[in-house]
Amino acid sequence: GAGVSQSPSNKVTEKGKDVELRCDPISGHTALYWYRQRLGQGLEFLIYFQGNSAPDKSGLPSDRFSAERTGESVSTLTIQRTQQEDSAVYLCASSFVSGVNTGELFFGEGSRLTVL
């Protein structure tokens, strides 16, 4: 597809379980971001990958959260021992380097995570 693809679109899990969320960026985009939106909140930055540089992990809320990206392709966001406060829509975005210069990111439709 031409856009950013995320899976699963919906995930319901029990507290304490681990979850993996996947993002397929637009082909050729070197920059990839993860954000989340909790109910009634704004878009909260989690992590940023740019090419082969070390990722900016400054937004990850705890050490239960981690993310990987292989080269300039797929990224996986992993949440271990999920808590109810992790319930949110997790959004992935990608951009060209030039897109980064103007702030234009292309977002996926998000993965809605519900922790019971």
Place this chain on the structure above:
Amino acid sequence: DQQVKQNSPSLSVQEGRISILNCDYTNSMFDYFLWYKKYPAEGPTFLISISSIKDKNEDGRFTVFLNKSAKHLSLHIVPSQPGDSAVYFCGGRSGGSNYKLTFGKGTLLTVNP
């Protein structure tokens, strides 16, 4: 520490009139400001941006104004259309080599026919 603030959670406007969405920020290091629009169950889509060295950027019905001294920006939509009804997020990009984008909580715009 909320670096980007959208103090109006919602705004209702009549079709054909002007919509003005406001945004305040605290981080002086932002070098780009941007607006995104989000429909329910969809990802945000880029709308318009402005460099910190400019005070106005216009794209069709959308104009963004930046007042650096007041650390304030606004998005004007004129004329407003029912299809503009969405949540609008204001964001700032950290300057230098850190391209982290920080967003506000969003404003829900409703344009009534």
